[in-house]
Amino acid sequence: MNNALTFCQMPLDRASTLRKDPIWLQAQLGAKKSQFYFFWRGKFLYIEQKICVFTKEIDNRLKRNFTDVAMFTDVAMFTDVVHASSPTFLGTNADVAHFVCDLSQMGEDELGYWLTKLAIDKIKFIDFRRSLSLLRPQQSAILSYGKALIHWQQSALYCGCCGAKTKQLDGGHRRLCLNNSCQKEHFPRTDPAVIMLVEYQPKSGPAVCLLAEHHRTPEQVYSTLAGFVDPGESLEEAVTREVFEEAGVVVTNVRYVDSQPWPFPNSIMLGFIAQAQSMELCLEEAELRSASWFTAEQLADFNDWGDDVEGPKLPRKESIARLLIDSWCKSQLADASIAG
Ligand SMILES: [Zn+2]
Known part of the structure; x- marks a missing residue:
């Protein structure tokens, strides 16, 4: 953690x-x-x-x-x-x-x-x-x-099985259905979501990463791709599926990085990095306004979320999206200085 x-x-x-x-x-x-x-x-x-x-x-x-x-x-x-x-x-x-x-x-x-x-x-x-x-x-x-x-x-005031009222137990960590013939116990839920930084290493030149403008965030804020995990799906499969669905990019070598509880309203964000097989994009327009590949050097010139200026911005500092981007940039710039 x-x-x-x-x-x-x-x-x-x-x-x-x-x-x-x-x-x-x-x-x-x-x-x-x-x-x-x-x-x-x-x-x-x-x-x-x-x-x-x-x-x-x-x-x-x-x-x-x-x-x-x-x-x-x-x-x-x-x-x-x-x-x-x-x-x-x-x-x-x-x-x-x-x-x-x-x-x-x-x-x-x-x-x-x-x-x-x-x-x-x-x-x-x-x-x-x-x-x-x-x-x-x-x-x-x-x-x-x-x-x-x-x-x-x-969201659990009524039983999801029979529709009867539930009552609070264990200081609010369990609810019990009050229908005697049901008595189903209900526990807090957390929805797993994957969030991933997709990188591509061209044959020559610096590595690039894929960031997108999402419809749900202000214009010119560039962030990583993300999505909920489907039932019956591993986290790595969810990463691969989401990147292909949203950007048309095939990824391999999916590696876990970090996680963050995200109470908007009740998710856990599971952060990954994945390798793209090509830079060709086919965007899901219902989700994304735009998407592009950026080098670490380009991202260093981006503004911060909330800055009252024109130009591209990075996501909120408290988010795991920002952590994924910042740590990728740091590793790229470190590699560049070793190579240089
Ligand atoms: Zn019930």
Whole structure:
């Protein structure tokens, strides 16, 4: 695992055995030092630029470690809202339990009323993806985990087998069908997706890699190809199929590089590098706006995602796509300097 990647620095012990014990879980819900994050329809609660954490009692040791967290301790307000939200247990850090409370059931008016009652300056919900720059890697790992679990819970309120209601168990990590003749258990799902840097080594001259403008990203952002793994398919087969479907390129020598949980909404991105057999392209226009081959030297002149300038840009720095591109460029430029 590459620890530099966003969402990959989880500081919590998931306590997957302890969370099955309802008495232990209840004690953590009531514990003075337990910490609660608040989620509403894709957004987390912030005070100014700091992620907001509710706790009955501030642990000074934790406060020293989490100086960029806004802690709030109004017990009356806290208890009501926590109870109403069926908190999801995330894990423990230094014996302090962390929970996320999903308030998405609240309408906008009710939510606005609650925020007004809190009477805290500059308190607001911020879209998770837009707030990534405000978070340390450990915080983004905790919140992405919470967001993915909540997404699964919202989609598993009813049993996929019989349609009856389900109930939450194990602190939000299992749901049980309430129909006595079914009683199917449901567990969180993660969708595997492959993402790959395709390279080609011409007979002479520097190696090139294939990057594409996707319809789902802003124009002039060039990224790697990617796609979901089909049932009954190995990861290597998925890479080979996706590259051929999207770009018409045959690849071999598919090698695993790294992975990254991707909570938009609940995927794991599995990063690969693969060798193209030719540079001829046949693009799937429904997916890609354009695609081209680039040398590492050309990519060095690209701008960054979000730069307010004309010209080609690279994908977001926190993405595995960017990691694949950056590490390929680094190895190419290193090879060039050795050869030179
Ligand atoms: Zn059922």
